[in-house]
Every structure is written in C-alpha cells, then in structure tokens.
Amino acid sequence: MSKVILAGYNVDAEVLADIVKSAEGDWDLTPETLSAAYARISRDARPVDELRQIARADVAKTRRQNERIVFGLGHHSVAEHAVFNFDLINISRLAIEYLESHRLASYTEKSQRYIRLDSDFLIPEEWQQAGLKDELKAFILYCFERYEVVLEKLKFNGIDEKLAGEDARYMLPLAAFGQLGMTLNARSLEYMILRLAASPLKESREIASKLLEAARPIAPSLLRYMDPTPYHTERFEDTHNTLNRLMSHHPVPVPVPAPVPVPAPAPYEVALLDFTTDGDSRILAALAQHFIGGSFSKVQDWIDAIGDEGRLQLFNAITGKMSIHDAVPREFEHGIMTFEVIMSAAAFAQFKRHRMTSITWNPYDPDLGLTVPKAITDAGLQDELLLINNKATKLANKMGMKHPATPYVWTNAHRRRVLITLNLREMYHMSRLREDESAQWDIRQLVGQMSELARQVFPICAGFLGGKDQFPK
Missing domain, CATH: 3.30.1360.170 (Gyrase A; domain 2)
Structure with a gap:
C-alpha cells in the first residue's frame, strides 16, 4: 500500500531560532539533511524517512556527502530540495527588476497600485561618486511631491483613491523603494547570487552579498560557486565592442524582417x-x-x-x-x-x-x-508628468545616458x-x-x-x- 509522509514545510526562521534557544542539546537545523537524504534514494534501498533520520543524526557527514554529490558528481538538482524564504526590504524598483528577472523563484511584491507611498528612496552610490547626489535627491523629492499633488487632484475630480494612486504613481522614479517576499531553492539561489554579483549596479551586488550572508551559514554544502567569471562580467562589454566594430564597417543597419x-x-x-x-x-x-x-x-x-x-x-x-x-x-x-x-x-x-x-x-x-494615464490627461495634469520627464532627461544627460545607474531617474x-x-x-x-x-x-x-x-x-x-x-x- 502506498504511503505519503510530510517530510518538511516552511517555518518562520524566528520561530526556529526560539525553538533552538529553548531546547536542550546541540541543534543544527538545516535543509541540507533533506537534500542529502533524497540524494541517497537512487542508491540506497532503505525507506526515505529512515534516510532522513540518518542524515539528521550527523550533519557534518551530511554536508560532506552533499558537497561530493552536488559539486563532485554534478547532481545539482539535489540542491533544489533545500528551500529558502527571504524578506527583501528597501530595495529600489530598478533593483527589483534585476532580481525578478530570475525565473525559478516565487515573488510577492509591494504594490504601488494599492499602497499610498511615502518618500522612501535610494540615492545610489554611483550617483554620489558622480557628484550628483544632491541633484538626484532634489529630483526624487520633487517627484514624490508631485505624486501627492496629482493624487489629491485626481481624488478631487471624483476618482476613487485606489485608482487615483494607480495613476499618480506614473510620476515616481525607479529609485523609489519597494519590498518583497521571495522563495527559492538553493540551486536557484546560487545562480541568482552569481548573476547579481556580476550586475553593473552596486545595489544589486550588495543584495547578492546579503543573500549569501543570510543563507550560507544555514546550508554551506549547497552554496559554493557564486563568484562571477569573465563570461558574466565581460560578456556585455565584449558584445558591445564587437557590434561597434561591425557597425563601423557596415554603417547602414542590416534590414530587420518586416x-x-x-x-x-x-x-x-x-x-x-x-x-x-x-x-x-x-x-x-x-x-x-x-x-x-x-x-x-x-x-x-x-x-x-x-x-x-x-x-x-x-x-x-x-x-x-x-x-x-x-x-x-x-x-x-x-x-x-x-x-x-x-x-x-x-x-x-x-x-x-x-x-x-x-x-x-x-x-x-x-x-x-x-505612457500618460488617461485620468491624468482628462484632469489636465499631463504637464506635471512632462516636466518630470524634462528634469529626468537633464539629469540623465549629466550622468550619461549609457551609464548603468542612469535608469534610477526614469519614472513608471x-x-x-x-x-x-x-x-x-x-x-x-x-x-x-x-x-x-x-x-x-x-x-x-x-x-x-x-x-x-x-x-x-x-x-x-x-x-x-x-x-x-x-x-x-
């Protein structure tokens, strides 16, 4: 007769910490034991629940086994049995785009549609180094000020507050903070950290470091190869240089199929x-x-x-x-x-x-x-958005249109x-x-x-x- 056993489920990390703190003995709670037990299924005839018990009994041995199977033998799918949940707070909208470009993860994000936004935002280090910190800060504060003005005017015109906020947010820049909850397995996490670490954005690289700092103590045997290689760090520049060289010999763009x-x-x-x-x-x-x-x-x-x-x-x-x-x-x-x-x-x-x-x-x-919301046009407020665009464009020209950190000034x-x-x-x-x-x-x-x-x-x-x-x- 078939048997189904619930082997594990997500539990809040703070709850786990309280349990370990109050328990007797040395507890080493890690999802690595699940990965190790499942890795043995293909070559060990004992029941899976018994394999899990063996893995829990000696975590150090379990970690050595994971390293040999995942990285030595290349069975990376074993790492997918270890799952993490992360709270990501005060992340810019631009960095969230980088983060959520990773397909194999689950995200639930703070919605600018449903929440009235405070003036919380990032001044990126790249803008500080360029000597444009004060100008960027003044611009972002101006965007939030006009967001509030447009929101109130739309409400005054009889538009529901939620719908008014939905359209007023088009005034806000990608430097505005958001937050999200993220769930992913160790294999996806390793790849995400590698990709973020190779990002041209300082903010994304810092997120990579913080993800690794949070997860590696929990599952050191499953997170190893996260240092970007030249393939990750130089591919974009190599491609760009090659295209420039080709275009110098072929100045007329190759026709694109209709x-x-x-x-x-x-x-x-x-x-x-x-x-x-x-x-x-x-x-x-x-x-x-x-x-x-x-x-x-x-x-x-x-x-x-x-x-x-x-x-x-x-x-x-x-x-x-x-x-x-x-x-x-x-x-x-x-x-x-x-x-x-x-x-x-x-x-x-x-x-x-x-x-x-x-x-x-x-x-x-x-x-x-x-993209100008119809409600903003109907209220005669489109000039508010156009003025923000003019200010953003001037700042972008100062920073350099091609600079990786320039998009922080672009709006929704x-x-x-x-x-x-x-x-x-x-x-x-x-x-x-x-x-x-x-x-x-x-x-x-x-x-x-x-x-x-x-x-x-x-x-x-x-x-x-x-x-x-x-x-x-």
Whole structure:
C-alpha cells in the first residue's frame, strides 16, 4: 500500500531560532539533511524517512556527502530540495527588476497600485561618486511631491483613491523603494547570487552579498560557486565592442524582417513578429494523436482534411466543459508567438512576473515617449508628468545616458522595447489574469492587443482568450 509522509514545510526562521534557544542539546537545523537524504534514494534501498533520520543524526557527514554529490558528481538538482524564504526590504524598483528577472523563484511584491507611498528612496552610490547626489535627491523629492499633488487632484475630480494612486504613481522614479517576499531553492539561489554579483549596479551586488550572508551559514554544502567569471562580467562589454566594430564597417543597419502584416492598434506598439503558421492544426493534431495513434504528420494531415468546421467541433469538445479556473491542455504549448512590445515601466513591472515566457528587453528609452494615464490627461495634469520627464532627461544627460545607474531617474511612465516569446497556453493564462476587469488598465490594454493578434493567427484555438470576467461570454 502506498504511503505519503510530510517530510518538511516552511517555518518562520524566528520561530526556529526560539525553538533552538529553548531546547536542550546541540541543534543544527538545516535543509541540507533533506537534500542529502533524497540524494541517497537512487542508491540506497532503505525507506526515505529512515534516510532522513540518518542524515539528521550527523550533519557534518551530511554536508560532506552533499558537497561530493552536488559539486563532485554534478547532481545539482539535489540542491533544489533545500528551500529558502527571504524578506527583501528597501530595495529600489530598478533593483527589483534585476532580481525578478530570475525565473525559478516565487515573488510577492509591494504594490504601488494599492499602497499610498511615502518618500522612501535610494540615492545610489554611483550617483554620489558622480557628484550628483544632491541633484538626484532634489529630483526624487520633487517627484514624490508631485505624486501627492496629482493624487489629491485626481481624488478631487471624483476618482476613487485606489485608482487615483494607480495613476499618480506614473510620476515616481525607479529609485523609489519597494519590498518583497521571495522563495527559492538553493540551486536557484546560487545562480541568482552569481548573476547579481556580476550586475553593473552596486545595489544589486550588495543584495547578492546579503543573500549569501543570510543563507550560507544555514546550508554551506549547497552554496559554493557564486563568484562571477569573465563570461558574466565581460560578456556585455565584449558584445558591445564587437557590434561597434561591425557597425563601423557596415554603417547602414542590416534590414530587420518586416513584422507579420497584422495591424497594431494605437496607442500601444504591439507587433507580432513570428508565429507557428499552422498553429491551429498543429495544436489539434497533438491533441488528436493520443486517440488516433500513428505519426504526428499523418494525424495533422487528417486534421487539415476535416476543414474548419471539423476543427471547430474538436476544439469545442476539448474546451466545452472548461471553467475559468481550468488551464487549457498542454498541447496548446505547440503554438508559439513572438511579439515586440513597447511598454511603460509600470506595465513591465507586472509583465515580468510571467516567468514561463521568454522575455528580453532593451533599456528604458526616453525617445519612446511616455505612457500618460488617461485620468491624468482628462484632469489636465499631463504637464506635471512632462516636466518630470524634462528634469529626468537633464539629469540623465549629466550622468550619461549609457551609464548603468542612469535608469534610477526614469519614472513608471518611461517606456522600453520588450521582446516576448510565449506559447498559446501561457497566452491563455496571461489573458485570463491581465484582461480581467480588475486588472490595471495599462497592462490590460497591452495584453488585449496581444490577444487580438493571437486570435487572428490562431482563429480556432485562441478563441477563448479574454479576462476571467469575459469567460462566460
């Protein structure tokens, strides 16, 4: 008969510290014992709970075993059984972008939409070294002052306080502090520390040091290789220098293939660059192959032969009993799309959380203009945002537009180009969440345009894209 044993679960570190303090004997509480016990499963026939007991009995031996298995034999997945929770407090919005670019972790972040913000912010060391500390501080304080003014004026115009705060935050810079809770395993933590340690931002490098300082005493056998190599520290500069050299010989930019000719509605620039051209038949064939058998190409030929009406009947059979809480089947992952999107920092802060997509991005670019909330325009307050932009641009020019620490002055309204590749299954998840009536307007409109383009190229299988509130329709 099968047996299921709860082997461990998250407990607050302060509770654990109190237990150890009040307990008799020498307690060495570490998740390394779970990693070591599970590492032995493949070569030791004893029950897993007994292996855990053995690992707990001699932590020093357990750590030596982990080092040999994880780093000596290269079985790094063993480290994934050790999990950490971190509180990250007083981290700039810019550094949070660096941090949350790591896919294999869980984040819950302080929302600038729901919380009225105090004037808490970072003066980066890079700006102090450049002799611009006072100018940057004055600019940030000005942004917070105008944030309060705009917030109150929007409320005076009858806008709900939460919605007013949601739009007033477009005045705030990326130097504003945030906070988050983060959960990740030791393998992901090691890689995160390495990447942050190689960051051009001093703030990110300090976060790397503090993460290591907090975690290494708990699990020293699982955290070892975190010193950046030249691959991590010099790759960007090498690439930049090579591109400059190539451009000197080829001054005319290489033509970029035209996007798929599907119109992108204003005011957002959303272009569908590429997609699975036979996406509907490919997805439906993948679903049908389980029942029909034989090669995929044979089944896809049959799917093509049954026509649109037959394909629609099959799609309806698959999705007919689906509720808003159900994910579409995994076979929908065989339909792929690549978008280029110009989005605000406010929208990107939400979009980056879709970590099952492939997202790469350019720096914030003042030449792309600003995303100005309609409520601010309707209230005649757009000049407030434009004045902040002028001040930010002047400061950025003093610091140097290409300096890694310059983006601290850009606001939630500033924009960047983002390249996104995702499958249709993830598009459904994104659409349900971000097109719902409760979603923030900026990302709701952006994802709505992505969904419209998806429906044009996957007319059958993308038919149910839309927010949760639209699902019954």
